[in-house]
Amino acid sequence: MSLRAAAKAYPALLRVGFASAVAYRAEFLIWMFSTNMPLIMLALWAAVARSGPVGTYTQAGFAAYYLCTLLVRLLSGSWVVWELTMEIRQGTLAMRLLRPLHPLLAYSAENLAAVPLRGIVAIPVMSILLWTARQQLGHDAVLWLMLVPAMLGAWLLTFLVMALIGTLALYVESAASLFEAWLGISAVMSGYLVPLDLFPKAVQQVALVLPFRFLLSFPVELMLGKPGRVEALALLGAQWTYVAVALVATNLVWRAGLRRYSAYGG
Amino acid sequence: MIEVERLRKSYFVHRRAPGLRAALRSLVYRPREEVKAVDDISFQVKAGERVGFLGPNGAGKTTTLKVLSGLLHPTSGRVSVSGHTPQKRSREFLQQITLVMGQKQQLLWDLPPSETFLLNRAIYDIPRAQYEQTVAELTELLGLAGLLGKPTRQLSLGERMKCELAVALLHQPRVLFLDEPTIGLDVTMQATVRGFIRAYNERFGATVLLTSHYMDDVAALCPRVLVIDHGHLIYDGSLTELVRRVRPDKRVLLRLSRPVEARDLQRLGTLVSQTDAQAVLQVSQTELQGAVQRALAQLPVVDLTVEDPPLEDVMRELFQRGATEGAA
Numbered sequence: 001m002s003l004r005a006a007a008k009a010y011p012a013l014l015r016v017g018f019a020s021a022v023a024y025r026a027e028f029l030i031w032m033f034s035t036n037m038p039l040i041m042l043a044l045w046a047a048v049a050r051s052g053p054v055g056t057y058t059q060a061g062f063a064a065y066y067l068c069t070l071l072v073r074l075l076s077g078s079w080v081v082w083e084l085t086m087e088i089r090q091g092t093l094a095m096r097l098l099r100p101l102h103p104l105l106a107y108s109a110e111n112l113a114a115v116p117l118r119g120i121v122a123i124p125v126m127s128i129l130l131w132t133a134r135q136q137l138g139h140d141a142v143l144w145l146m147l148v149p150a151m152l153g154a155w156l157l158t159f160l161v162m163a164l165i166g167t168l169a170l171y172v173e174s175a176a177s178l179f180e181a182w183l184g185i186s187a188v189m190s191g192y193l194v195p196l197d198l199f200p201k202a203v204q205q206v207a208l209v210l211p212f213r214f215l216l217s218f219p220v221e222l223m224l225g226k227p228g229r230v231e232a233l234a235l236l237g238a239q240w241t242y243v244a245v246a247l248v249a250t251n252l253v254w255r256a257g258l259r260r261y262s263a264y265g266g
Numbered sequence: 267m268i269e270v271e272r273l274r275k276s277y278f279v280h281r282r283a284p285g286l287r288a289a290l291r292s293l294v295y296r297p298r299e300e301v302k303a304v305d306d307i308s309f310q311v312k313a314g315e316r317v318g319f320l321g322p323n324g325a326g327k328t329t330t331l332k333v334l335s336g337l338l339h340p341t342s343g344r345v346s347v348s349g350h351t352p353q354k355r356s357r358e359f360l361q362q363i364t365l366v367m368g369q370k371q372q373l374l375w376d377l378p379p380s381e382t383f384l385l386n387r388a389i390y391d392i393p394r395a396q397y398e399q400t401v402a403e404l405t406e407l408l409g410l411a412g413l414l415g416k417p418t419r420q421l422s423l424g425e426r427m428k429c430e431l432a433v434a435l436l437h438q439p440r441v442l443f444l445d446e447p448t449i450g451l452d453v454t455m456q457a458t459v460r461g462f463i464r465a466y467n468e469r470f471g472a473t474v475l476l477t478s479h480y481m482d483d484v485a486a487l488c489p490r491v492l493v494i495d496h497g498h499l500i501y502d503g504s505l506t507e508l509v510r511r512v513r514p515d516k517r518v519l520l521r522l523s524r525p526v527e528a529r530d531l532q533r534l535g536t537l538v539s540q541t542d543a544q545a546v547l548q549v550s551q552t553e554l555q556g557a558v559q560r561a562l563a564q565l566p567v568v569d570l571t572v573e574d575p576p577l578e579d580v581m582r583e584l585f586q587r588g589a590t591e592g593a594a
Contacts, residue, residue, distance in 0.1 A: 005391055012384060012388030013388070020376065023377060092370055094365075095370055100389060
């Protein structure tokens with residue numbers, strides 16, 4: 001299908017996606033408020049840091065880190081893996097495949113359209129962050145500018161990894177379990193539970209080259225002004241390389257998977 | 267328009283016996299079995315034809331429709347719809363077809379149908395004037411006024427099906443694949459849907475391929491039927507000819523002014539049922555004329571009707587015959 005036609009349809013997809021998010025507002029708010037792990041981790045680490053800094057993190061440092069983490073998590077979250085695996089199992093993916101629009105583009109619009117509604121939680125978090133942790137935030141405007149593509153990259157990478165694993169449901173029945181495993185590793189290696197620079201050096205070396213960092217830690221690092229401009233640019237390049245790789249891989253797995261798509265009798 | 271040549275579609279399914287032991291064994295060993303859903307079928311459908319696809323559950327009807335609409339890749343064989351290879355799912359192909367499945371929906375569940383309409387307008391890139399005209403026509407043909415603004419989840423099954431049909435036809439497809447479009451609907455709604463499908467076919471010259479378990483759908487809509495059983499195409503022709511071949515006998519319905527003896531009726535043909543005021547006889551084609559003449563001359567007949575046997579009976583007999591032949 002042509003990209004021009006998809007681009008033309010995308011605003012309508014976003015509009016309908018937003019209407020759906022509003023229709024599911026209660027469920028949506030519950031999901032957002034249940035995304036509270038960074039706040040739990042903040043309470044834990046703040047208690048540990050009471051007697052002195054942990055690594056480079058003071059109590060205020062932890063507060064800034066976990067509030068940034070919560071903000072990035074709220075704005076980059078996606079749920080396509082659950083929807084995709086369910087629709088493949090139930091055969092309802094067929095209805096999407098009949099339309100002249102790539103189903104992954106439709107899913108992406110539905111997921112993106114929920115971002116404005118997330119503002120309901122994200123804006124207060126942002127306000128608290130700016131007020132309480134202003135000393136801890138980065139002051140380089142260039143890094144803040146880089147945050148825009150870094151957030152988009154984080155969202156895209158999250159979405160594409162979810163789409164890739166969800167697409168595996170065309171091959172195996174346990175794709176959702178596979179994603180649970182990914183989620184477990186990701187919670188540790190993306191900096192969601194613990195800042196990556198608190199890990200032992202060897203683990204850090206591994207974490208810094210894996211894709212998980214670019215899902216969450218990298219935008220947080222930019223907000224905290226941790227990398228220099230040159231390093232930040234290199235990291236942005238690495239993040240978007242991962243996005244490109246994920247895009248190609250998802251597309252390949254999707255195309256091969258459709259050949260196997262059977263939805264027998266359903 | 268539609269060309270199917272030696273189409274085959276098989277699946278591999280895992281086999282496992284019930285019980286804990288079998289569950290544990292399946293952790294290391296899962297035998298696979300090939301299921302031939304469609305096995306070497308060929309047919310052609312001309313533009314504007316209405317064709318009924320008949321067969322028992324699991325015969326391969328839905329699989330064939332899914333291959334024709336590009337959802338499934340054939341295992342082997344050649345399929346062409348409007349000059350396109352369906353499994354390539356080109357935009358031009360998808361713009362020309364629609365598949366309505368009675369048990370699946372494309373309407374957004376929590377939003378009014380009008381939202382799905384607008385979404386499809388954008389996806390299919392339908393010009394505004396054409397969209398408005400089509401919506402107006404569909405609203406009139408299907409009686410959608412008042413339904414398009416209600417959330418889908420609050421519509422009745424019949425109302426939802428009408429909206430499903432409308433949203434599937436907004437882009438004015440030239441080929442309609444309809445899989446059990448009247449399933450679960452009451453008799454009035456079935457008739458409405460049938461009337462609509464016929465009207466759409468006549469208005470746009472669209473080709474219709476329909477599967478249904480309701481024989482009335484097929485009888486009312488499809489001058490031609492394809493019968494598929496165990497993945498094989500066992501009949502391709504008119505419904506009348508199919509009935510004649512499978513059940514060459516006719517049913518004679520007699521309304522009587524007074525009760526008659528059963529043996530008097532049995533002289534005319536096989537007695538299917540009898541009450542004081544009515545009797546139903548099964549009579550072969552060759553003996554029909556004589557039987558009717560004798561009935562009128564010898565019995566107190568108030569009214570006499572000659573009918574084909576019910577389609578359900580014909581199909582049951584056809585598939586039973588197929589099953590027996592398959593087992594033999």
